[in-house]
Amino acid sequence: MKIVVVGGGFAGINFVKSLSHDKQFEITLVDKNNYHFFPPLLYQVATAFIEPSNISHPFRRMFQHKDNLRFHMGSLIRINPENNTIETDTGILPYDYLVLAMGTETNYFGIEGVAQKALPMKTIDEALVLRNQLLMNMEKAVRAKTKEERDCYLNIVIAGGGPTGVELAGMLAELGQYTAEKEYPEIKDFGSHIYLVDAGPVLLAPMSTKAQKEAAHVLEKLGVNVILNTPVKDYRDGKVFLADGRTIETNALLWASGVIAREAPGLAPEVITRGRRILVNEYNQVQGTTNIFALGDQCMQLSDPKFPKGHPQVAQVAIQQGALLAKNLKRLKDNETLKPFRYNDKGSMAIISKYKAVADLPGFSFKGFFAWMVWLFIHIIPLVGFRNKMRLAFSWMWSFITNDPTLRLIIRPNAATIQKEKEAELHNV
Numbered sequence: 313m314k315i316v317v318v319g320g321g322f323a324g325i326n327f328v329k330s331l332s333h334d335k336q337f338e339i340t341l342v343d344k345n346n347y348h349f350f351p352p353l354l355y356q357v358a359t360a361f362i363e364p365s366n367i368s369h370p371f372r373r374m375f376q377h378k379d380n381l382r383f384h385m386g387s388l389i390r391i392n393p394e395n396n397t398i399e400t401d402t403g404i405l406p407y408d409y410l411v412l413a414m415g416t417e418t419n420y421f422g423i424e425g426v427a428q429k430a431l432p433m434k435t436i437d438e439a440l441v442l443r444n445q446l447l448m449n450m451e452k453a454v455r456a457k458t459k460e461e462r463d464c465y466l467n468i469v470i471a472g473g474g475p476t477g478v479e480l481a482g483m484l485a486e487l488g489q490y491t492a493e494k495e496y497p498e499i500k501d502f503g504s505h506i507y508l509v510d511a512g513p514v515l516l517a518p519m520s521t522k523a524q525k526e527a528a529h530v531l532e533k534l535g536v537n538v539i540l541n542t543p544v545k546d547y548r549d550g551k552v553f554l555a556d557g558r559t560i561e562t563n564a565l566l567w568a569s570g571v572i573a574r575e576a577p578g579l580a581p582e583v584i585t586r587g588r589r590i591l592v593n594e595y596n597q598v599q600g601t602t603n604i605f606a607l608g609d610q611c612m613q614l615s616d617p618k619f620p621k622g623h624p625q626v627a628q629v630a631i632q633q634g635a636l637l638a639k640n641l642k643r644l645k646d647n648e649t650l651k652p653f654r655y656n657d658k659g660s661m662a663i664i665s666k667y668k669a670v671a672d673l674p675g676f677s678f679k680g681f682f683a684w685m686v687w688l689f690i691h692i693i694p695l696v697g698f699r700n701k702m703r704l705a706f707s708w709m710w711s712f713i714t715n716d717p718t719l720r721l722i723i724r725p726n727a728a729t730i731q732k733e734k735e736a737e738l739h740n741v
């Protein structure tokens with residue numbers, strides 16, 4: 313039985329792992345990257361706090377000694393349900409069962425200026441671009457001739473007051489306080505240049521009131537300008553335009569505001585629903601198909617009694633759906649009854665700053681140092697690879713104790729620039 317899985321994120325990788333010893337299934341994982349990565353810690357890569365390798369792991373390494381697993385690096389172009397194949401930019405693959413788990417991409421809500429110039433943070437590549445831009449901005453701010461120019465390079469506007477926006481704002485404010493003031497003695501007021509903007513009335517909207525108040529309180533204490541009830545309207549000519557008429561000059565609009573499921577061309581239009589999510593039944597089977605399944609952020613499942621409007625797009629849903637589908641495919645093969653998906657919500661957490669986090673667990677909420685410790689623990693456990701867990705634990709320990717992470721290197725690999733430099737060198741010989 314040939315299974316093709318498109319997307320090796322939380323859902324795809326948990327599905328594959330659960331079948332990795334079952335030789336009835338020959339599994340090919342297709343991903344546009346050659347590594348799995350852990351999005352909840354991307355913001356720490358973007359802020360030069362940890363290295364990308366701390367939160368990523370190559371698929372081929374994961375698949376060592378697993379006879380029934382193969383990796384195909386490529387990006388999905390089209391699904392052909394009529395002949396059970398998919399087209400990727402690197403070849404055509406046949407399947408008996410197809411599992412779609414491509415997650416989401418950034419949603420700019422049709423704002424042209426934002427789509428063109430804002431900095432998203434959904435992938436490792438984007439986190440590195442963001443890191444480089446923030447570091448380059450600091451260099452430019454130091455050299456700036458006027459206050460306006462300096463403000464433009466120092467101001468950072470973060471759009472989106474969900475966990476990602478809050479975590480980014482907190483970490484940037486602390487980096488300013490602990491690190492930047494030592495390394496850029498020309499600049500004294502980093503915290504006050506950070507703006508966290510949200511269209512809604514509170515930060516961390518899906519969390520408890522206690523968590524929301526704590527987030528706003530801690531960030532404001534760090535000097536972050538929290539602006540609520542105010543959507544971003546546009547971003548052009550180095551200015552963020554807010555709905556209330558205000559503008560903020562900045563060279564860095566960080567977009568942590570919305571997501572939309574990745575496209576799956578070839579599926580019937582009627583199965584694509586709100587947020588471009590693919591409509592699936594209680595077994596994650598795409599509506600109207602028999603051998604195509606969709607998991608995680610990319611799917612919309614309305615059959616779970618506790619989540620009649622669909623599940624939140626979070627890691628636990630993807631992990632649990634991936635593991636259940638693996639079991640269900642074994643049941644399908646053995647002609648047994650399938651089990652419907654029911655999400656076991658284990659709660660949500662967000663880190664706000666050093667030693668401060670908020671946690672909503674089923675039945676109770678807590679905050680502060682204990683929540684921060686629990687957050688660190690919970691974010692190390694699901695990382696793939698023992699080495700990654702140890703390295704991350706060490707990086708954190710070092711950075712938190714010394715307040716001095718050491719990754720602030722501006723490295724911008726660009727084949728065209730390297731070629732140009734080579735040509736110039738040859739010319740000079």
Ligand SMILES: Cc1cc2nc3c(=O)[nH]c(=O)nc-3n(C[C@H](O)[C@H](O)[C@H](O)COP(=O)(O)OP(=O)(O)OC[C@H]3O[C@@H](n4cnc5c(N)ncnc54)[C@H](O)[C@@H]3O)c2cc1C
Nearest residue numbers: 319321322323344352387388414415608609625626627630
């Ligand atoms: C910055 C950030 C912070 C987050 N923080 C949290 C958090 O703290 N807690 C939480 O629960 N959730 C968090 N989330 C959400 C969580 O990461 C997602 O819910 C989860 O990753 C969904 O898993 P998935 O497997 O559906 O998709 P993903 O994990 O997004 O995996 C999708 C995979 O598909 C691949 N892919 C994409 N397009 C193609 C293509 N065309 N062809 C082939 N492969 C493709 C990608 O490379 C990727 O490997 C965060 C997300 C982000 C971006």
